[in-house]
Amino acid sequence: MKKQILWPFTLSTLVVALAGCGGESTNVNPEPNQVNSVNGSCLLKDKNCVEFALDYPVDGINFVCSSDPDNTYMTLMEPKTNAATGRCSEGDKIHFLLTGSSDKQVELGTVPLSEIGNVSTVSASLPRLSILDMAKGLNGGTAATSLSPNDKTVKIAMALAKIFQALGLERGAGVAGDVQPFGILASKKADLSLLLASISAEDYASGAYVDKIRPWIDVSQVSNEDAFKVVQTLVLMNNSATYQADFPIFANALSDKTGIGLPQGLYGCNATDCKTSPANLRHLIGSFIILTDRQGYTFGSGVQWRGPLKEQLGSDLATSVTVDLLKNIEPAKMNALAQMSWINPLTKSIQQPFKFNLTDPNSDDFTITQGKLFNDYLIAGTEKFYKQLTKDPNASPSSYGLWQQNYGTDTFKGSFDAFKIFPIGYLDNDVFKSKSNVVAGQKYIFPLYANLIFKAKNSSDSVALGIAIDESGDIRTDMQSASNKTTACTPLLTTGATLTTDNNQVQYRIGTLGATDTSNKAVTFRILLANPIFDKIDGAVIGANTNIVSDVNSEGKQTSTVIGGARVNLGNLLSANVNESAYISLSDFSGAGVKWTNIYKAYLSNYYEKNSIANQAAADFREGEVSIDIADCYKVLAK
Numbered sequence: 001m002k003k004q005i006l007w008p009f010t011l012s013t014l015v016v017a018l019a020g021c022g023g024e025s026t027n028v029n030p031e032p033n034q035v036n037s038v039n040g041s042c043l044l045k046d047k048n049c050v051e052f053a054l055d056y057p058v059d060g061i062n063f064v065c066s067s068d069p070d071n072t073y074m075t076l077m078e079p080k081t082n083a084a085t086g087r088c089s090e091g092d093k094i095h096f097l098l099t100g101s102s103d104k105q106v107e108l109g110t111v112p113l114s115e116i117g118n119v120s121t122v123s124a125s126l127p128r129l130s131i132l133d134m135a136k137g138l139n140g141g142t143a144a145t146s147l148s149p150n151d152k153t154v155k156i157a158m159a160l161a162k163i164f165q166a167l168g169l170e171r172g173a174g175v176a177g178d179v180q181p182f183g184i185l186a187s188k189k190a191d192l193s194l195l196l197a198s199i200s201a202e203d204y205a206s207g208a209y210v211d212k213i214r215p216w217i218d219v220s221q222v223s224n225e226d227a228f229k230v231v232q233t234l235v236l237m238n239n240s241a242t243y244q245a246d247f248p249i250f251a252n253a254l255s256d257k258t259g260i261g262l263p264q265g266l267y268g269c270n271a272t273d274c275k276t277s278p279a280n281l282r283h284l285i286g287s288f289i290i291l292t293d294r295q296g297y298t299f300g301s302g303v304q305w306r307g308p309l310k311e312q313l314g315s316d317l318a319t320s321v322t323v324d325l326l327k328n329i330e331p332a333k334m335n336a337l338a339q340m341s342w343i344n345p346l347t348k349s350i351q352q353p354f355k356f357n358l359t360d361p362n363s364d365d366f367t368i369t370q371g372k373l374f375n376d377y378l379i380a381g382t383e384k385f386y387k388q389l390t391k392d393p394n395a396s397p398s399s400y401g402l403w404q405q406n407y408g409t410d411t412f413k414g415s416f417d418a419f420k421i422f423p424i425g426y427l428d429n430d431v432f433k434s435k436s437n438v439v440a441g442q443k444y445i446f447p448l449y450a451n452l453i454f455k456a457k458n459s460s461d462s463v464a465l466g467i468a469i470d471e472s473g474d475i476r477t478d479m480q481s482a483s484n485k486t487t488a489c490t491p492l493l494t495t496g497a498t499l500t501t502d503n504n505q506v507q508y509r510i511g512t513l514g515a516t517d518t519s520n521k522a523v524t525f526r527i528l529l530a531n532p533i534f535d536k537i538d539g540a541v542i543g544a545n546t547n548i549v550s551d552v553n554s555e556g557k558q559t560s561t562v563i564g565g566a567r568v569n570l571g572n573l574l575s576a577n578v579n580e581s582a583y584i585s586l587s588d589f590s591g592a593g594v595k596w597t598n599i600y601k602a603y604l605s606n607y608y609e610k611n612s613i614a615n616q617a618a619a620d621f622r623e624g625e626v627s628i629d630i631a632d633c634y635k636v637l638a639k
Contacts, residue, residue, distance in 0.1 A: 158228055161227040268283075294512050302356055326552065371399070474512045593625050
């Protein structure tokens, strides 16, 4: 793994980047070009070096960093991050183009790096530079206002998609409308001399690029519908990731090396000043882990502790409140059902309330009211942390992560910091074969129907849950009924916020595929179960590949729960004949079995132990192993 400059976040969110998001790999080999083949003007060890990743996985796009105008670099596929990456210095403007040995070139737009990221982060969470960012640069800096083919910037992005699609099809990279990796060869760039003229920004808006570029590549083979599908796929994919927030840990602590204050976490109270000590002061801390899937829906679960302090408030607010509430207040579970009101993929802001519901009849929803994602990595909840994250000397209250919750006659308000971890990637069609990305006559394996078998530690019980991994790479339930949750290979009758199959059986969005692992013929995945319908396994988490702080003592020592990665091994199924089936299995990224964890029940168990509560039945079935059985009704099909 490449050496990274790590932002000094809380220990709970320094995720384990195992083989780049789960052993994903790429089948693109970079080729030498006549321009500089190094993918950046700086080294990651340099103080102000920022690495970025393109959302479209193209190896060989040329770019110039404004601080180094005499050199041209090109994007390179990074096997461990499964992305095409580049590097420029902080504050640079990045000029993208396709250029070779002739004086003719294809303009691809200029993007201010400050709009993408101001600091290089862990390799699994590099800031994404999107096809819409390039289109914005080609449209005079005007951003898209709606994800519609009628939006001018989206139209320009569609033109770029047509060029990339046509170049990919020429290299045999999938079918039109599907995003697959490919490389632009030096020999292809040498043929840029065939262009009728260089392609300018104005040519995209007028449509003149189609004829000018035709002698080099024919973009007419890609329809407007397929081009928009690509843009839409990339926009939603850029937003799709796990988002995690923690309770306060060391709000006043400083890094010895940087002097940067660590984020305060999810915290608030029922007063305007949480540092005072009125008789009725109640504090609230919490944590959550949510997932945005490939279709733009976000769901997950959280935990909150709400109540007065038993000990006097200390000088370190975070430690005082967190230690006291974790010990003395029973945690309450929060569920976020699938909704599309999380981060707007165009503005990177939360513009509509995102809600977690609680079972307590005295409590309204825990509602996230605002927040903006910066560096494609983090929402900052406080002014101090916002300034350090963005390097903006001015405050921006409308950008901070804020929440609100009414409980009885009390109104609790506060802030939160949320980390975006392990954004998803494209799905390589060497492994992810669906009806929409293979040609006629070829076999495909998705949608895939199976049963997950949950077994708990220190228990002989098991729970089966039917699932379907659909054609887009998202995961939903496939339950026959509320009492029989095993799969019956049932297609959807309705889609949208509510999913239904035969007999109006409601199904639930529960996860998504992270990426493909071509070396192991596998797909990585994450699942978050967040609905009372799941009973014993409500709150179970699989494949999140992160650490959750489960306890903090008065000295600040943390206890963490590790949630590993997970993949579905598909090698046997990919070798099966049409109308046959084959064995599939789960493993973590090292080949061992896959663990599942119920975060809420882990907190509940800690509370019981600290308070010597003997009856811990509610905290049972909180961790164990999970396996997968392919459905008896499933078979490989041909298009």
